[in-house]
Amino acid sequence: MTTAAIIGGGVIGGGWAARFLLNGWDVRVFDPDPQAERKIGEVLANARRALPSLYDKALPPEGKLSFHADMAEAVSDAVWIQESVPERLDLKHKIHKLIQQHAPRDAILGSSTSGFKPSELQEGALNPGQIIVAHPFNPVYLLPLVELVPSAATPDAVTQRASALLTSVGMKPLVVRKEIDAHIADRLLEAVWREGLWLIKDGICTTEELDDAIRFGFGLRWAQMGLFETYRIAGGEAGMKHFMAQFGPALEWPWTKLMDVPEFTDELVDLIASQSDAQSGHMSIRDLERLRDDNLVGMMRALKKSGSGAGGTINSHEAMLPDPEPADLPVTVSRRIPQSWTDYNGHMNEAKYLEAAAQATDRFMEMIGCDAEYIASGGSYFTVESHVRFLNEMHEGDALTITTQVLKGEGKKMHLFHRLLGSDGKLAATVETLLLHMDMKARVSALPSDEVAARLTAYATAHAGMPLPEGAGRHVGQKV
The missing domain is CATH 1.10.1040.10 (N-(1-d-carboxylethyl)-l-norvaline Dehydrogenase; domain 2)
Incomplete structure (x- = not known):
């Protein structure tokens, strides 16, 4: 695990903690405020609800969150140290000196300052080149922008490494060309x-x-x-x-x-x-935060579809996320259910079960070589028929895992059976779907390429020895 130390656990520090934690980092927090643990817990609850909703792949398993009364203990072995104390230059100088007495020399010390220049922060520092401005925007766990401001004393290698680390947790580092009061x-x-x-x-x-x-x-x-x-x-x-x-x-x-x-x-x-x-x-502040987060997720997911603005950052980060470990049946979807997928009853809307299954089909198509490049060349699979069984409720924030079994894969036909599993591992729904391979230029059914056909046949052969899934071949209204 990679470790981040958060010095100051207010609104911004708590957001930083959530951003790192939900991206698989261990997080150590130092804040003398006796309410720090409660406050960060509330921020983290909002983050757990919102951030995974941006993605169609699962984020890494959460790191370990710990609170420390000793700053030396918090910063030891940390790769990234983020200072988010009040905007007083004398206080920041004092805190930075204490940090640098105990932190690894190659750790990056980022400051959340919204106004001070890095050269001002570096005055009298034990290791000036270690300090860089990393100014985020609230909510830090959701908004990707972070202004990364080096000074003349900041080595290029530090700036580049800082940019790479922040990119790895889904942020959009904007390196400011010249230091200036209040940045950009x-x-x-x-x-x-x-x-x-x-x-x-x-x-x-x-x-x-x-x-x-x-x-x-x-x-x-x-x-x-x-x-x-x-x-x-x-x-x-x-x-x-x-x-x-x-x-x-x-x-x-x-x-x-x-x-x-x-x-x-x-x-x-x-x-x-x-x-x-x-x-x-x-409205309470927490209610306003959740409303803000829900609206941001909705807008950012719209931008994600087009790749514009923050949507491009989400797509780039999602491409870095690892695929699920292989199993007897391939995992074709592993994600959290976003708020926008729920209805007035508080559970996942029936149309979203089909949408999730469509994502599983798209992922399986990629696995057999029917990817974007193949589709651009003129071949693809079109859905002919689907059948959905709703077996259990699913709610916003629940983990959703889909496995895919090939019932038939020969000629032009691809017959799939998707199992939708909830957070508890219980079967929430099944979606059976039949697809035909198409020549998209002629708009008629056609045989797939030899490579795609071979990969599909390999899955069909591997799955042929499995029992026919319960519910396969059912029709609407059929008695149980």
Whole structure:
């Protein structure tokens, strides 16, 4: 197991702990807060519910989580150490010095700081080149972006290794070319935040109306294309040059108050706090977090399908995840059930049983050589008929494992029987499906390639000695 040490177990530190833990790392936490274990436990519960829902393959088995009263014990033998203490430079210097007295010299010491430059963090350090800014975004266990900021004193090898380690746990490291206060993303957020404060102070809108302007409009565009690609489209066929020529002069108009900050008077604070309470005070913070996570999973899974934005990061990480160990029957699906697969009864929607079985069929097709390259060449299997038996409930977050048995594999036909197993290993459903091999150019049935036929025959022969599965050959309404 690879070990990560988390120094500071607040919202960000807890998110880091969950990110590493759910990707198979052992995690040691140091935080003097007596409530740290409870707080991280609550963050981890949300992470266990949300992160696996992004993937169609199983994440690695969880690592071991431990809490330590001794910082030296927490950082010993750690490969990655993440500091997430409050934003006080003197405190960070003190903590870094203590860490470096006990940590392995080749461990990476990442700081979650949102504002300090790495050169400031490295001042007076025992090993300056070990320290790098690794600024994540909340929730850390779900959002992939992490701003990785080196200084002139940071060896390239450290930056490259840090980037590789973060990529291995499903994150998207953005290496900042030059260190700057607040890095990249927070400078953009600060600009929107400042302007938002003025709009509310001047009575132009409420907190809810300002949030509506973001979430019903440009926020949806930004999730997939960011700022400049969005504006490129706004320029029409003429592209970015046309957009800048058309809207560039507006930058000189006196629209913004970005260079000024409204004074944080008691009246302004009370105004914003009261509007925020009216907007979402009916929900607890944990309920809001779960709502946020469910929405993020839904949007990120949509992006996953197209490979856009964060979806591309999920696809790349998923390709790194190992396939299940081989068994008598091949495991063709191993994943968690996402929230979006459940219905008003609280269990997996009946259509999703068939969707899961379709994923199992696709995986089995890959196993016999009918993969994306083969399909692009003009051959594939098309489903002719399926029969589903619903035997047990499955709920969000449950582990889903599917095994596939070949009942027949000869000529143009491929006859499969999928067993859907729940977290307890009990049979939750079976899906029997018959497929025909097709010539996709002529759109008629045809024999598969010799290689695909040979692989299918090998599975059919291996499975021929197995008993016919219970439920095979059934039809709707047949008596038990």
